[in-house]
Amino acid sequence: MLVLFALFDVLILGVVASETGSAGSVAYSILKGDLCSTYNHYCRHLGVALGFTLFALVLLVVLLWTSLISLYKRIPKQTFETPQPLAQSPVQTPPQAQTLQTPPQAKEGTETYAY
Numbered sequence: 001m002l003v004l005f006a007l008f009d010v011l012i013l014g015v016v017a018s019e020t021g022s023a024g025s026v027a028y029s030i031l032k033g034d035l036c037s038t039y040n041h042y043c044r045h046l047g048v049a050l051g052f053t054l055f056a057l058v059l060l061v062v063l064l065w066t067s068l069i070s071l072y073k074r075i076p077k078q079t080f081e082t083p084q085p086l087a088q089s090p091v092q093t094p095p096q097a098q099t100l101q102t103p104p105q106a107k108e109g110t111e112t113y114a115y
Contacts, residue, residue, distance in 0.1 A: 002071050009064045016060055020053045 027046050030036065036043035 002074065006064075006068055006071055009060075009067060013057075013060050013064055016053075016057050020050075020057050023050050023053055 023046075027050050030043065030046065
């Protein structure tokens with residue numbers, strides 16, 4: 001269950017990183033299009049929003065790392081022991097297969113069945 005939370009955290013981190021990139025591209029196109037001289041307040045608001053988004057992204061990365069570290073500490077460590085050599089036991093031979101003996105020849109006119 002905790003692994004599922006970590007997976008969702010990584011997915012949210014991807015969404016926030018994608019949003020930060022798209023907001024940065026919009027801010028760059030507005031800055032290079034000389035719209036900041038016309039809409040001065042809009043550019044300031046966009047810059048502050050982009051700054052908060054970057055701060056949220058860094059904070060989310062730190063929280064994700066601490067979450068994964070605490071998850072790693074909760075998982076019990078597995079110790080693998082080297083297998084001990086087996087005690088030498090005499091080789092057991094399979095029992096001899098019983099050989100089928102053919103029944104003696106029956107007299108003419110009688111039927112024999114093999115079971």
